[in-house]
Amino acid sequence: KAGVTQTPRYLIKTRGQQVTLSCSPISGHRSVSWYQQTPGQGLQFLFEYFSETQRNKGNFPGRFSGRQFSNSRSEMNVSTLELGDSALYLCASSFLPMKTGWMGGYTFGSGTRLTVV
């Protein structure tokens, strides 16, 4: 079966612009979580969506937002980009959200590498 698909793979944006990243989960998975990875901070949790509702959010400013559609595809948006937003953005899908104690596994996408200049 198809894996988790993230688009685009690479993106270059200018400070002050906004960006939208997309994540298509594995068929049947209804939970999508997003992560930011930088050399300085490592991997950090951004937010999780399940059944079109945000279930929880990490410690990021309001410039970072997301949504999930009825087909479980998710998008994240970053407004007013800053140089420090340059990172690899990863999403992962699972059948159920984290709070349920789901042990059936998570599948990660290959990520979108965002460079802000």
Place this chain on the structure above:
Amino acid sequence: KNEVEQSPQNLTAQEGEFITINCSYSVGISALHWLQQHPGGGIVSLFMLSSGKKKHGRLIATINIQEKHSSLHITASHPRDSAVYICAVVGGNDMRFGAGTRLTVKP
């Protein structure tokens, strides 16, 4: 102090050696992941544990809930095992990550 600590940060081994990577955490968790990340960024989930031990091929993961500690072992290491290994804990509402262990296996 980070909530998820991994050791060592970097590890170089000769092909065939037995490898151990450690993870200690200070928060309550419902599950612990071991993740593998190759150059280029993609992450693969190797194991998800809530207790005991799991084995997959040459990889073994153990967790001690009372001691809040997990280990990832690689038996008969191979150059293709070279990657960054990341410990992640699920604490109910989010996932928190260790800084990763960069493993290089030399032929």
